[in-house]
Amino acid sequence: MIVLKKSTQTELDRVQAVIKKELVSEKIIQEIYQYIFKAEGKKTRALLCLLASKSKEKKSRDRVNLASIIELLHTATLVHDDVVDESELRRGTRSVNQVWTNSYSVLMGDFIYSKAFILMVKLGTPSILDELAKATNDIARGEIIQLDLLEKKYIKLQDLLKVSYLKTGRLFEASSKTGAMLANKSKEEIKIFGLLGKTLGTTFQIQDDILDYKAFKLDTGKPAFKDFKEGKITFPLYFALKNSSAKDKKFLMNKLGQSKISKKDQNKIYSLIQNEKTQKEINALLEKYSQETLKHLHKLKHDACYNEMLNLINFSKIRKK
Amino acid sequence: MIVLKKSTQTELDRVQAVIKKELVSEKIIQEIYQYIFKAEGKKTRALLCLLASKSKEKKSRDRVNLASIIELLHTATLVHDDVVDESELRRGTRSVNQVWTNSYSVLMGDFIYSKAFILMVKLGTPSILDELAKATNDIARGEIIQLDLLEKKYIKLQDLLKVSYLKTGRLFEASSKTGAMLANKSKEEIKIFGLLGKTLGTTFQIQDDILDYKAFKLDTGKPAFKDFKEGKITFPLYFALKNSSAKDKKFLMNKLGQSKISKKDQNKIYSLIQNEKTQKEINALLEKYSQETLKHLHKLKHDACYNEMLNLINFSKIRKK
Numbered sequence: 001m002i003v004l005k006k007s008t009q010t011e012l013d014r015v016q017a018v019i020k021k022e023l024v025s026e027k028i029i030q031e032i033y034q035y036i037f038k039a040e041g042k043k044t045r046a047l048l049c050l051l052a053s054k055s056k057e058k059k060s061r062d063r064v065n066l067a068s069i070i071e072l073l074h075t076a077t078l079v080h081d082d083v084v085d086e087s088e089l090r091r092g093t094r095s096v097n098q099v100w101t102n103s104y105s106v107l108m109g110d111f112i113y114s115k116a117f118i119l120m121v122k123l124g125t126p127s128i129l130d131e132l133a134k135a136t137n138d139i140a141r142g143e144i145i146q147l148d149l150l151e152k153k154y155i156k157l158q159d160l161l162k163v164s165y166l167k168t169g170r171l172f173e174a175s176s177k178t179g180a181m182l183a184n185k186s187k188e189e190i191k192i193f194g195l196l197g198k199t200l201g202t203t204f205q206i207q208d209d210i211l212d213y214k215a216f217k218l219d220t221g222k223p224a225f226k227d228f229k230e231g232k233i234t235f236p237l238y239f240a241l242k243n244s245s246a247k248d249k250k251f252l253m254n255k256l257g258q259s260k261i262s263k264k265d266q267n268k269i270y271s272l273i274q275n276e277k278t279q280k281e282i283n284a285l286l287e288k289y290s291q292e293t294l295k296h297l298h299k300l301k302h303d304a305c306y307n308e309m310l311n312l313i314n315f316s317k318i319r320k321k
Numbered sequence: 322m323i324v325l326k327k328s329t330q331t332e333l334d335r336v337q338a339v340i341k342k343e344l345v346s347e348k349i350i351q352e353i354y355q356y357i358f359k360a361e362g363k364k365t366r367a368l369l370c371l372l373a374s375k376s377k378e379k380k381s382r383d384r385v386n387l388a389s390i391i392e393l394l395h396t397a398t399l400v401h402d403d404v405v406d407e408s409e410l411r412r413g414t415r416s417v418n419q420v421w422t423n424s425y426s427v428l429m430g431d432f433i434y435s436k437a438f439i440l441m442v443k444l445g446t447p448s449i450l451d452e453l454a455k456a457t458n459d460i461a462r463g464e465i466i467q468l469d470l471l472e473k474k475y476i477k478l479q480d481l482l483k484v485s486y487l488k489t490g491r492l493f494e495a496s497s498k499t500g501a502m503l504a505n506k507s508k509e510e511i512k513i514f515g516l517l518g519k520t521l522g523t524t525f526q527i528q529d530d531i532l533d534y535k536a537f538k539l540d541t542g543k544p545a546f547k548d549f550k551e552g553k554i555t556f557p558l559y560f561a562l563k564n565s566s567a568k569d570k571k572f573l574m575n576k577l578g579q580s581k582i583s584k585k586d587q588n589k590i591y592s593l594i595q596n597e598k599t600q601k602e603i604n605a606l607l608e609k610y611s612q613e614t615l616k617h618l619h620k621l622k623h624d625a626c627y628n629e630m631l632n633l634i635n636f637s638k639i640r641k642k
Contacts, residue, residue, distance in 0.1 A: 024462070026462065026465070026466055026469075028465060028466070028469040029462060029465050029466075032465075077431075080427050080428070080431060083404075083423065083424065083427050084424040084427055084428065102404065102423065103404065103405040103468055104465065104468065106401050106404050106405055106427055106430075107401070107405065107461050107464045107465045107468065108461075108465065109427075109431075110398075110401060110430075110434070110457070110460075110461040110464075111458060111461040111462060111465065113431070113434065113457075114454055114455075114457040114458035114461060115458055117438060117450075117454040117457070117458075118451070118454045118455055118458060120454075121447060121450045121451045121454055122451075124447065126442060126445070126447075129438075129442045129450070130439070130442045130443075133435055133438040133439045133441075133442055134435075134439055136431070136434075136435040136438070137432060137435035137436055137438075137439060139431075140428050140429075140431040140432040140435060141345070141347065141350060141432060143428045143431075144347070144349060144350050144353075144425065144428045144429065144432065145347055145349070145350075147424055147425060147428065148347075148349040
């Protein structure tokens with residue numbers, strides 16, 4: 001758990017309340033909407049935004065609203081992602097495409113996206129709208145590039161870094177940056193908050209990729225090998241492929257993307273990921289982005305968010321869920 | 322064809338140019354984007370916006386940009402609709418979900434939506450952003466309600482009018498209203514332009530529903546009975562069900578939603594729609610909305626768009642494509 005001030009935790013709880021307060025007159029929409037937001041996510045992006053927007057002058061209400069907008073945007077991407085990935089579970093419960101259909105997921109995603117934009121307009125800061133519209137566009141770009149990479153056998157580390165920036169880092173960056181914008185921080189500070197969000201997002205994504213494999217031996221609340229079964233080459237697999245013998249490499253590429261994998265093969269995949277050199281390289285990458293994030297935070301020593309942001313950064317690389 | 326001034330036609334051509342100018346660095350995205358916009362639509366909503374925004378002071382560039390934004394929003398909904406309806410064709414060519422996959426359609430739709438929002442922010446008029454964000458949300462709402470209606474056997478005319486307003490009338494309304502807003506027209510004029518767009522959109526949707534059946538005997542450029550095969554009760558079918566004998570009603574409900582229908586059954590469905598009373602009622606409904614639209618236009622007699630708008634309204638109820 002991330003150690004937070006009581007006031008921050010209260011604000012984070014209010015994000016959930018703001019989101020759930022949204023009422024729709026149509027029963028079917030209300031039903032799916034409530035279903036989606038019943039399962040609470042970690043709200044890391046909302047928290048990042050709340051921390052970055054701390055300031056003496058800025059009213060808590062606007063900050064909670066911006067954090068809620070970001071959580072809505074993030075949830076809309078998840079609802080659409082579940083269609084793309086044909087996921088069965090989301091936040092521990094069956095995903096919308098499973099309980100209803102893909103069609104409902106597509107349209108509910110659109111509903112939530114546009115709801116977020118309505119609230120953004122209400123917030124009334126054009127620079128924040130601009131940043132969030134661009135981030136939303138970049139997330140879609142990242143997802144399309146990732147889809148396209150599924151067809152490719154050889155992937156460069158650069159490709160993986162680009163995709164993880166666009167699909168994860170970009171919204172972390174926007175959450176942090178727009179938080180600082182809302183608090184009327186200086187141009188220089190806004191820039192630092194943006195960079196901090198960006199590298200924190202990549203740290204977060206690397207740890208996410210690591211946990212997809214660790215879930216095989218550890219309770220992460222998520223099924224193991226989900227990325228692998230979807231045919232995604234993520235950071236750990238990238239290093240494992242690089243460090244494996246030709247035979248093992250062939251084995252991995254052969255199993256990649258198969259929805260059913262025997263226990264024996266799962267054990268083998270896990271042990272190839274656990275390879276010493278692979279673990280050293282993936283941990284070094286995680287550490288690199290974590291250190292970069294701390295470097296940015298170092299420049300914000302006098303900011304009201306400093307201690308809590310430090311906790312969030314440290315949590316991101318050790319989290320098990 | 323709608324008779325337009327040469328200058329309006331030039332502006333409409335520029336809409337296509339503005340949209341196609343958008344460059345994306347990733348090859349795959351560029352490829353799908355170009356594919357989507359290669360097939361030109363009728364651009365009725367863009368035209369409506371161009372007409373409503375005519376004024377002596379307002380620069381043509383902003384008006385073309387707003388019309389392009391509206392065309393982007395509309396296209397994004399079509400790309401997502403094709404997933405929902407499992408369509409094979411769009412604007413005469415294979416739909417994105419057919420050439421690529423549903424996943425690409427979902428993400429490209431998101432890409433185009435957010436691109437439209439980026440351009441809206443650039444346009445810099447908060448009231449326009451507000452109206453278009455709300456319209457986008459209402460379109461998703463309308464589509465979800467329509468999806469939900471598919472499960473129902475008894476539909477009220479009121480339900481059909483609500484869905485056709487939300488999924489079609491709403492964006493017509495927003496196109497017309499934001500056009501007038503951009504041209505700094507009076508509050509009263511903006512209201513009239515909104516109402517005109519709203520009823521024009523419903524006229525347009527009723528004619529669309531009629532053409533889905535007429536396509537059986539007439540070249541409309543679209544396959545016949547598409548709505549029927551998707552299980553949708555549209556305006557013509559609503560009246561046909563109301564006016565049919567218990568036996569014929571049973572026949573229609575039995576065939577509704579079937580993807581393959583024999584030629585003999587198609588003939589029977591067509592003749593039930595052609596029933597005199599049904600035709601009288603559907604044409605009366607079309608005429609009602611067309612007359613209402615003309616009534617609104619009547620209040621805009623001195624507006625620069627008057628003659629062309631009249632042509633557009635008259636075209637909407639007689640169009641065959």
